[in-house]
Every structure is written in structure tokens, then in C-alpha cells.
Amino acid sequence: MSLLSLHNVTLSFGGLVAVNKVSFEVGEGEVFSLVGPNGAGKSTIFNLISRFYTPNEGDIKFEGTSILGMAPDKVPSLGVARTFQNIELFEQATVLQNLLVGRHRHRNTSILSQMLFTPAAHRQELAHRAAVEEVIDFLDLQPYRDKYIAGLPYGVRKVVELARALSTKPRILLLDEPASGLSIEETQDMIFWIEDIKKQMGITVLMVEHDMNLVASVSDHVLALADGKELAMGTPAQVQSHPAVIEAYLGTGEIG
Amino acid sequence: MRFVFKTSYDADIGLFKHKQQMAWYLLLFAIVIALPFLLDEFFIGEATNVLIWAIAGMGLMLLTGHTGQASLGHAAFMAAGCYFNVILLERGVPFVLSLPLAGITAGLIGVLITLPVLRLHGVYLAIATLAISILTEDFIVIAEPWTGGVTGLVAPPISIFGLEIDRYGTPWLFYYLVLTVVFAILFMYRNLLRTPTGRAFTAVRDSEISAQAMGINVTRTKALSFGFSAGIAGLAGALLGHFAGAFNHETFNIFLSIQLLLMIVIGGLGSIHGAFFGALVIALLPQFIAISRGWITDLTGFSATNIPGIEAGVFGLIVLLFILFEPTGIYGLWFKIRTYFEMFPFYRKNMFKRQKTYLKTERLK
Numbered sequence: 010m011s012l013l014s015l016h017n018v019t020l021s022f023g024g025l026v027a028v029n030k031v032s033f034e035v036g037e038g039e040v041f042s043l044v045g046p047n048g049a050g051k052s053t054i055f056n057l058i059s060r061f062y063t064p065n066e067g068d069i070k071f072e073g074t075s076i077l078g079m080a081p082d083k084v085p086s087l088g089v090a091r092t093f094q095n096i097e098l099f100e101q102a103t104v105l106q107n108l109l110v111g112r113h114r115h116r117n118t119s120i121l122s123q124m125l126f127t128p129a130a131h132r133q134e135l136a137h138r139a140a141v142e143e144v145i146d147f148l149d150l151q152p153y154r155d156k157y158i159a160g161l162p163y164g165v166r167k168v169v170e171l172a173r174a175l176s177t178k179p180r181i182l183l184l185d186e187p188a189s190g191l192s193i194e195e196t197q198d199m200i201f202w203i204e205d206i207k208k209q210m211g212i213t214v215l216m217v218e219h220d221m222n223l224v225a226s227v228s229d230h231v232l233a234l235a236d237g238k239e240l241a242m243g244t245p246a247q248v249q250s251h252p253a254v255i256e257a258y259l260g261t262g263e264i265g
Numbered sequence: 266m267r268f269v270f271k272t273s274y275d276a277d278i279g280l281f282k283h284k285q286q287m288a289w290y291l292l293l294f295a296i297v298i299a300l301p302f303l304l305d306e307f308f309i310g311e312a313t314n315v316l317i318w319a320i321a322g323m324g325l326m327l328l329t330g331h332t333g334q335a336s337l338g339h340a341a342f343m344a345a346g347c348y349f350n351v352i353l354l355e356r357g358v359p360f361v362l363s364l365p366l367a368g369i370t371a372g373l374i375g376v377l378i379t380l381p382v383l384r385l386h387g388v389y390l391a392i393a394t395l396a397i398s399i400l401t402e403d404f405i406v407i408a409e410p411w412t413g414g415v416t417g418l419v420a421p422p423i424s425i426f427g428l429e430i431d432r433y434g435t436p437w438l439f440y441y442l443v444l445t446v447v448f449a450i451l452f453m454y455r456n457l458l459r460t461p462t463g464r465a466f467t468a469v470r471d472s473e474i475s476a477q478a479m480g481i482n483v484t485r486t487k488a489l490s491f492g493f494s495a496g497i498a499g500l501a502g503a504l505l506g507h508f509a510g511a512f513n514h515e516t517f518n519i520f521l522s523i524q525l526l527l528m529i530v531i532g533g534l535g536s537i538h539g540a541f542f543g544a545l546v547i548a549l550l551p552q553f554i555a556i557s558r559g560w561i562t563d564l565t566g567f568s569a570t571n572i573p574g575i576e577a578g579v580f581g582l583i584v585l586l587f588i589l590f591e592p593t594g595i596y597g598l599w600f601k602i603r604t605y606f607e608m609f610p611f612y613r614k615n616m617f618k619r620q621k622t623y624l625k626t627e628r629l630k
Contacts, residue, residue: 059478085480097478099471101535102464105277109461110468114480116461120489123460124453130460131278137461138274177479 012037012213013058013089013181018067020050020057027053029237030067035181035230040207040214042224044248045234046257051217052094053237055183058215059091060084071181086114088180092170092187094217098158104169105154108144111176112137144175148202164195171202181213182206188220196223203227221249233257280455297444301437309436310508315548316443317504322532322540323450324497325525330535331463332490333470335387337522338394339498341378341401344517346371346499347506351418352411360423364446364503371499376492383487398522405514417513420506432508443504450497454537457493466490527584533594542595546583551576593617 011034020028028050035041043051056062058069060081068075071087090111099107115137118130145151148168153161158169167187174182187203188196200223206212207227218224224231225245233240233254241251248254269276269283281287301309325339350367354360382393405412412418423430423442430438457463465486468476473483506512524547532543554576561567591598597617605612 061474061477080482081477082480082482085478091478093475093478097472097475099468099475101471102467106464106467110464110476110479110481113461113465113468118460120457120462123462124456126456126460130456134278134460135274138277142274173479 011035012072013215014070015054015057016068016070018054018057018064018069020053020062020064026237028057028064031234031237031239032067033232033239033242035213035215038207038211038213039229040203040216040227042228042231042245043215043217043234044219044221044224044231044254045240048236049234050237051234052185054234055091055185055215055217058084058089058183085177085179088178089183090174090177090179090181091183092167092174092185094185094189096163096166096170098166098170098173100159101157103155103157104145104150104161104172105141107158107169107173108141108176109137111173112140114177115140140178141176144172147175147205148172164191167191167195168198175206175210175212179212181215184214184216184218186217186219188218188223196220199223200226221245225249278459280459301440306436309440310432311549311552313432313436313440313443313508315544316440316447317501317508318528318544318548319541320443320447320450320504321498321501321525322529322544323454323537324494324501326529326532326534326537326540327454327457327466327497328490328494329526330529330539331458331470332466332487332494334383334487334490335391335526336394336491336494337391337519337526338397338401339495339525340517340519340521341398342371342375342495342498343502343505343521344401344405344514345374345495346502347512347517348405348412348418349499350503351420351506354421355418360425364500367503368496368500371502372492372496375495375498376488379491379495380488383484383491395519395522398519402514402518405517413513415513417511417516418506419511420509423507432510439507443508446500446504450500451537462486462489524580527580529594531584531587531594533596533598536596538599539594539596542599546595547580550580550583554579 014032014034016032017030018028018032019026019030031050031054033041043054045051053062057064058076060076060079060083063077069077071089076084076087099110102110116133118127118133123130145154148171150165150168150172153165153169158166161169167190171184171187174184184203188199191199203214203216203223204227207214214227216224216228228245230242231245231248232242233248233251235253235257240253240257241248243251271277276282281290300312304312321339321343324342325336328334328336346367349370350363353363353366358366378397379394382390382397385393406414408414422434423439425442428438429435430442432439457466465476465481468479468481469483469486469490476486477483502517505516509516528543528547529539530543531546532541533539558575587594593600601617604616
């Protein structure tokens with residue numbers, strides 16, 4: 010059964026149809042990529058899944074149940090974690106504190122016991138730290154653990170955002186352009202990490218990405234979009250050679 | 266330079282970063298405990314005043330410094346705490362109950378009043394809370410049967426299990442009472458900041474969008490912060506009532522709200538230290554000006570006692586200078602000086618220069 014599925018989802022802002030009858034299914038344990046030119050509606054689909062937007066039509070289901078009745082802050086409790094295209098970290102906090110915010114949905118002590126820092130609250134903090142430390146280890150963030158985000162270079166921030174999403178122990182990870190702005194080496198690292206996230210951690214990945222090298226090397230399925238509509242779906246090779254996709258990226262070749 | 270080698274998670278979770286830091290705070294603790302033995306009665310009163318301002322400052326710091334919501338209405342919550350405490354005392358409720366109850370009530374009022382305005386951001390939230398502050402003044406006058414209207418109320422002497430505490434009769438006892446409240450709030454404040462609730466506060470401050478994406482209920486978190494903040498302000502108000510002895514609607518006018526906000530800006534937003542530094546400035550400034558007026562008169566022969574509005578002018582100048590040259594406040598200044606000596610000679614001039622970030626996810630909705 011598919012983990013996440015969209016059925017005929019449509020969203021328009023006034024006259025502009027940002028997402029037009031898009032349907033796809035992401036199976037458990039796969040890496041699914043959304044590609045397409047700017048303005049194709051890829052990030053909008055992410056914001057729909059995060060429930061920041063509500064579709065005009067259609068349904069979004071997680072494990073067969075609709076999530077449209079949920080508030081945005083309830084979606085992460087299903088095990089949906091995401092990153093943002095333009096990095097939305099907590100700037101005036103350290104890397105460690107950022108990752109600990111990711112553990113928010115796993116908190117299990119009352120505010121009162123947190124205020125008094127009871128032994129239960131202390132145990133919980135230790136457990137959070139242990140969980141976060143695993144992610145830090147996995148993504149090699151040790152040198153930055155106690156650094157403030159405001160002073161970190163772009164590439165590291167990108168990784169911290171991935172780390173924060175992983176700290177929530179998600180079942181599906183939504184990565185919004187994980188490699189944009191990264192150097193060739195950093196992109197190479199990202200490829201390894203995404204493969205490890207899929208194989209070692211067993212986390213499903215839904216990804217928006219422009220770097221076709223990255224998409225082709227990690228994706229199981231690719232959906233190409235243009236102007237909010239589906240163009241083609243299939244394996245990376247199938248989509249890359251699909252005439253409609255080539256046309257959307259390169260034009261028809263007719264002059265005049 | 267010092268390197269702290271962390272060997273357990275508790276090194277990060279603990280209240281102090283390392284032994285030496287703990288030693289400094291123990292020294293500070295010893296000083297504040299010994300203070301009544303070192304000062305005469307007038308200055309004990311001034312020290313108490315600083316602590317009461319610091320409590321109110323901590324209340325607003327939690328909301329503005331850590332949750333990022335500006336409020337110009339905190340005089341209202343101080344008034345709520347102050348009046349409720351005295352009204353309870355007059356009805357025969359013992360002080361050990363009336364003080365916490367006053368804090369809790371102020372907190373609940375804070376949550377109730379602010380729930381409708383929580384959808385507002387930034388300057389709009391400030392305006393809405395400003396309105397609350399103005400309305401409170403009128404409400405106190407109208408609710409005369411409880412509040413005494415324009416004539417106000419007189420705070421009865423405090424009695425804790427037979428121990429009589431009076432602001433003028435036994436100022437050192439009142440000082441210790443206020444100090445106890447300070448430590449109780451500090452303890453809970455620090456604990457909140459190192460647990461999920463406090464991290465949710467700072468997450469909401471830095472990015473509401475990604476706080477939501479991490480499963481934080483933004484509205485609930487803001488309301489919670491408002492509640493705690495108003496509650497702490499209420500405690501400060503109750504103590505202020507006892508400190509002032511008598512109070513009426515003018516004690517809690519709009520200028521108190523503004524002073525509070527400016528105070529934590531001067532102190533340094535986003536750190537508990539800032540509330541204390543700001544309180545030192547705001548509570549001692551009038552005394553300092555009064556003393557320096559005497560000096561100026563002695564030095565120049567020119568009578569400086571008659572110039573009106575010096576206090577507000579000097580205070581405004583201080584705020585202006587801080588916003589222009591040191592937006593991180595006194596705590597930021599102190600932090601830089603400390604880092605300079607800790608890292609000597611490796612400190613660089615632009616070490617704390619803020620990077621401008623132009624990339625921000627376009628606001629959704």
C-alpha cells in the first residue's frame with residue numbers, strides 16, 4: 010500500500026492554477042522525486058502536504074486516511090518531516106537546540122514537570138539528546154554542534170535542516186531542493202545521505218530537485234510537472250527521455 | 266582560552282556550563298544574600314525595587330525576548346496581580362496563598378485577553394496590547410467597589426506564618442521575600458528554557474513556519490507564553506503594591522508598560538540576564554540622577570534641581586544610544602567584553618557582526 014497519495018489535487022490562487030489535478034502515490038521505502046521548471050507547483054505540493062494550504066479539490070491521504078482535516082502542526086505527528094527551499098532554521102539558536110526542537114513531537118512530560126525539572130523531565134532530556142546525537146553522528150555535524158545558526162555557511166545550514174527533519178524520526182521525509190546552492194562535493198554527500206536514509210533508516214523520501222544527476226542517482230520514481238500539470242511519470246530514465254519533458258525544458262525547436 | 270570537555274549529556278543540560286561559571290554565580294548568590302547586612306535601610310529598599318523590576322522584566326522577557334511577541338500591555342497584568350493580591354488579603358486570605366493566586370489569576374487573564382489578539386504580529390500586536398493597557402486604567406476607576414477607584418487601595422502588612430513583614434518596619438525581611446520570589450521564578454524560567462516548552466517558545470520566535478512543520482502548535486505556544494508572562498508580571502505587581510504601600514490606577518499607567526519594554530531592550534533581548542541589567546538601569550537611574558543633581562549644583566553653583574523632565578530625557582537618550590550602537594543591549598555588550606578576554610588575543614572586531622539573510626521562505630498565506 011502506498012504511504013502517501015494525492016488524488017486529483019487542485020489548488021488555485023485567484024485565477025492562477027498552481028496545482029492542476031495532480032495525482033501520485035509514494036510507496037513505502039522509495040525515493041520519489043518531483044521535477045519541473047520554476048513555477049511548476051512542486052513546492053506548492055509540499056505546502057499542501059504540510060497543510061499550509063488546503064486544496065480546492067482532491068484529497069491527500071497518508072496510509073489511506075485523509076489528512077485534510079488536520080491542522081498543520083498535527084501533520085508531523087504522523088511522521089511527516091520536511092525541509093524548506095530557502096532554509097527556515099531557528100537562527101538565534103545553536104545547531105543542537107535546532108535539532109532538539111525536532112524532537113518536539115516525542116515529548117512526554119507535562120509543562121509542570123518541565124518547569125520543576127523533575128527526574129522524568131531530566132530522563133526525557135537525556136533521551137532526546139541521545140536521539141539527536143545519532144543524527145549528528147550520521148550527518149557529521151559534530152564540529153557545529155554548539156554553533157549558532159546565524160554564523161554558519163549555507164551548505165552546513167542545508168545539512169542542519171536535513172538533520173532537524175531527521176530528528177523527528179519521520180516515516181516520510183519531504184526534501185525541498187536538498188542540493189540547491191551546494192557545491193559538487195556537498196551534493197555528492199547529499200546523494201550518499203539520501204541513499205542511507207532510504208536503506209539504513211527505512212525512511213521514505215519525497216523530494217523536489219533540479220539537479221538531474223542527484224535525481225537520477227537516487228530516485229525510484231520521478232514525476233515531471235509543468236504549470237501545475239503532470240507531464241510524465243516513471244523511472245528517472247523514462248522521464249528524462251519523455252518528449253513532453255524535453256519540450257517543457259528545451260522548447261519545441263520550431264522557430265517562428 | 267578555556268575548553269570545556271563534555272563527557273556526558275548533562276554537561277549541556279545542567280544549569281551551569283562549567284565549575285568556574287558555577288563559582289561566579291555562587292559568589293553572586295552570596296552577595297545578594299549578604300546585601301541587607303551591607304546596606305542601610307534606604308538602599309535595601311532600592312535593592313528591593315531593582316528585584317521587583319527584574320521580576321516584571323523576566324515576565325516580559327519570556328514573552329518578548331524568548332517568544333518574540335512584543336507587548337505594551339504588561340502594566341495591565343501587573344495591576345491585575347496587585348489588586349487581586351490586596352483584595353484577597355482584605356478578605357482574610359493568608360499571604361502565602363494570595364500571592365501565588367494573584368500570579369495565577371493575572372496569568373489566566375493574560376491568556377483570556379490575548380487569545381483574540383494572538384493572530385496579530387509585530388507592531389499590530391503591540392498596538393492591541395497597548396489598548397489593553399489603556400483600558401485597564403479606566404477599568405480600575407470604574408470598578409470602584411473592588412479597586413477603590415481613584416483613591417486606590419492600601420496594601421496591608423504581610424504576615425507569613427506569624428512572621429510580620431513590613432516594607433518600612435522590616436525592609437530586610439521584605440527584601441528576602443522578594444529575593445525568594447526571584448529565585449523561584451529563575452528556577453522555573455531556566456528549567457522551561459532547557460525543556461521542550463522553552464524550545465518551542467524560541468522556535469516560534471525564530472520561524473513560525475518551521476515551528477509548525479516540527480509539530481508545534483503556534484497559537485497554543487504563544488498563549489502559553491503570554492500566560493506565563495502575565496503571571497510573572499502579576500507577581501511583580503503584587504510585590505510592587507506592597508513596596509509602594511498605596512496604589513491607584515495611576516500606578517499602573519501606560520508609561521509603566523513602555524518603561525518595561527524599553528527596559529528589557531536596554532538589558533538585552535533574549536537573555537534572562539537582560540531583565541536584571543535592565544532593572545538595574547531603570548530602578549537606579551532616578552536615584553543616580555538625583556545624586557548627580559546635587560553634584561552638579563555643588564560643582565557649578567548652578568542649581569540643577571529645577572530642570573524638569575531630566576529623568577525621561579536621560580532614559581530616552583540611553584535607549585536611543587543602545588538601539589543605535591548596541592542593539593543587543595547591556596548583556597550583548599557584556600558578552601562581547603567577556604569573549605574578548607576569554608579569547609585574548611584572538612578576538613576579531615567583526616566577530617559578532619550579524620549576517621543579513623535575504624533568503625527567507627516567502628510568507629505563506
